[in-house]
Amino acid sequence: MAIYLALETSCDETAAAVVADGRHILSNCLISQIKLHQSYGGVVPEVAAREHLEDINNVIDLAMQQAKVKPSDLSGIACTVGPGLIGTLLVGLSAAKALSFAWDLPLIGVDHLIAHVCANYLESENTGFGVGARHARPIYMRADAIHPYANITPTNITPAQDSPLRESRTYENLTLAPPFLALLVSGGHTQLMYFNDFAQAQIIGQTIDDAAGEAYDKVARLLGLNYPGGPAIDRLAAGGDKTKFKFPRAAVAGFNFSFSGLKTAVLHCLQKIEQPWPVADLAASFQETVVSTLINKTLQAQAKTQAPAIVLAGGVAANSSLRQQLPALSPVPVFLPKSALCTDNAAMVAAAAFYLSTAPRPLGQSDNTKYLIEKTENAQLTVYSRSKLRSEIIESF
Ligand code: KG4
Ligand code: ZN
Numbered sequence: 001m002a003i004y005l006a007l008e009t010s011c012d013e014t015a016a017a018v019v020a021d022g023r024h025i026l027s028n029c030l031i032s033q034i035k036l037h038q039s040y041g042g043v044v045p046e047v048a049a050r051e052h053l054e055d056i057n058n059v060i061d062l063a064m065q066q067a068k069v070k071p072s073d074l075s076g077i078a079c080t081v082g083p084g085l086i087g088t089l090l091v092g093l094s095a096a097k098a099l100s101f102a103w104d105l106p107l108i109g110v111d112h113l114i115a116h117v118c119a120n121y122l123e124s125e126n127t128g129f130g131v132g133a134r135h136a137r138p139i140y141m142r143a144d145a146i147h148p149y150a151n152i153t154p155t156n157i158t159p160a161q162d163s164p165l166r167e168s169r170t171y172e173n174l175t176l177a178p179p180f181l182a183l184l185v186s187g188g189h190t191q192l193m194y195f196n197d198f199a200q201a202q203i204i205g206q207t208i209d210d211a212a213g214e215a216y217d218k219v220a221r222l223l224g225l226n227y228p229g230g231p232a233i234d235r236l237a238a239g240g241d242k243t244k245f246k247f248p249r250a251a252v253a254g255f256n257f258s259f260s261g262l263k264t265a266v267l268h269c270l271q272k273i274e275q276p277w278p279v280a281d282l283a284a285s286f287q288e289t290v291v292s293t294l295i296n297k298t299l300q301a302q303a304k305t306q307a308p309a310i311v312l313a314g315g316v317a318a319n320s321s322l323r324q325q326l327p328a329l330s331p332v333p334v335f336l337p338k339s340a341l342c343t344d345n346a347a348m349v350a351a352a353a354f355y356l357s358t359a360p361r362p363l364g365q366s367d368n369t370k371y372l373i374e375k376t377e378n379a380q381l382t383v384y385s386r387s388k389l390r391s392e393i394i395e396s397f
Contacts, residue, residue: 002075002357005063005099006350007056009092010084010112011187012036012043014055017346018067018074022121022198022354026067028347031055038227042217049087056095063346071103078353081109083188108353113189114199116313117182118355119337119348121198176335181307183298185322186314187213187228190294192255192301195311198355204301205255212290213316215259219266219286223279233283234319240284245269247289255301262289291321295329302332311335318342 001020008015012033018026033051037043064070079096082089093109100107182193182201190211193201210218213230220229225236247265250258266286270277294316302310309332316322318339327334341348 002354003067003069003073004076004078004108004350004353004357005060005069005074006078006110006346006353007060007092007096008080008112008115008344008346008349009052009056009088010080010082011088011344012048012051013344014052014059015344015346015349016056016059016063017350018063018069019122019347019350019354022118022351025122025347026069027063027065028345029059029062029066030345031059034228041221041227043085045085045087048085049091052088052091056091060095060099071099071105074103074105076100076106076108076353076357077103078108078110078349080112080115080349083112106357108357110349110352110356112349113184113186113191113193113314114201114356115348115352116184116186116342117193117195117201117311118199118352119313119341119345120176120311120335121351121355122341122347123338176309176311179307180309180311180335181298181302181305182311182313183294183317183326184313185212185294185316187211187217189314190257190259192298194305194307199352204305205257205297207257207259208252209258209260210263212257212259212294213314215263215290216316218263222263222267222270223277223282228315230316230319233287234321236280236283237287237321238284240278240280240282242281242284242288244278244281245285247285249289249293255297255304257293257297259290259293262286287319287321291319291325294322295326298326299329299331302330307332309333309335313337313342315343 002022003018003020003026004022005016005018008017013030014033015028015030017028019028020026033043033048036047036051040047077096077100079092080089081093096107099105178195178197180195182191182195184191184193188211190207190213191203192205194204195201213228216230216233217228220227220232223229223233225232247262247269250261252258266282269282298310301307310326310330312322312326312334317337323336323339327336336342337348
């Protein structure tokens with residue numbers, strides 16, 4: 001058994017987790033800073049770094065205690081090395097380096113985006129094969145491999161007769177393995193990635209401006225909702241009419257996305273309509289535009305690549321509409337991490353580390369981690385007293 005302790009500090013969650021064989025969560029601990037940043041309407045990098053510094057040792061102790069493991073049980077230490085906020089990454093990386101030296105364990109640097117996708121190797125919900133007869137499509141695979149979905153038996157098949165979507169089927173004992181297509185939708189990124197290996201991907205499409213989560217956060221701010229905007233809009237949309245407002249869908253070439261025009265369209269719409277705004281209808285119409293855009297591009301990419309499975313990842317993968325609609329429309333199984341594993345956590349970093357370490361890539365030796373390590377090692381973390389820090393931030397807002 002290979003057990004990894006992983007740390008995640010790329011943004012506003014201080015997280016540590018212990019995971020066995022990249023699949024079994026022994027502990028998954030997290031201290032969220034969301035409440036602290038809410039008053040600023042978004043994450044303040046220097047405040048976030050300072051909070052990580054306060055919490056990192058506690059969260060590591062907690063993760064080791066809950067997992068009931070000793071340092072000698074571990075196969076390695078993993079940490080996120082980017083993308084993320086430079087000051088916050090530095091805290092996790094410094095802690096991970098210290099533990100790796102002290103406990104004489106290898107250190108694995110993990111790309112945050114790959115880690116989000118690897119959340120699907122943990123406990124995920126396996127759904128798929130939606131509308132009509134398209135489900136009968138054969139699964140294509142490498143000639144030398146027996147694909148894990150070759151002989152699956154669907155359960156829970158109860159098509160809803162009066163709905164354009166049919167209820168998704170759930171598969172028992174379906175284990176995710178490459179190749180697959182991943183839609184990564186987070187606060188900072190929106191990417192379609194093709195995974196030929198467990199933790200290595202080729203980017204086949206991405207946003208040319210705002211990320212999907214960023215659009216949620218910005219539109220939520222326009223509507224007067226709290227940060228992070230995604231969960232708030234998702235909740236409101238459930239009680240709204242998604243056909244009430246027609247927002248534009250950006251036509252972008254290939255498998256790329258664009259969401260900044262949508263945010264501007266919502267702003268212009270708010271300037272025209274009278275108060276009180278029909279916030280639930282606005283939320284539902286905005287959400288429908290984002291979700292249908294994400295789904296259309298993903299299904300086009302699946303058709304082009306013939307990927308035998310689709311994987312959702314990142315904070316926006318917690319969205320109820322995306323989770324319901326994509327499996328119902330997909331011709332191939334769709335994997336969804338449990339909602340709590342969609343947003344930032346350290347268990348996903350440990351899962352990625354397990355698969356990365358099967359082809360050992362010590363910290364600093366792979367191209368992307370080398371760049372990030374150099375960046376973090378050269379970074380200067382400005383240390384302020386807490387009261388000075390707060391007063392400077394208030395002034396600059
Ligand atoms: O992956 P994540 O935790 O952090 C980044 O790596 O960015 O994603 C955070 C993003 C935020 O923009 C948040 O608004 C969005 O995920 N989000 C959601 C939902 N839950 C979180 N967006 C839509 N619907 C949700 N239910
Ligand atoms: Zn993230």
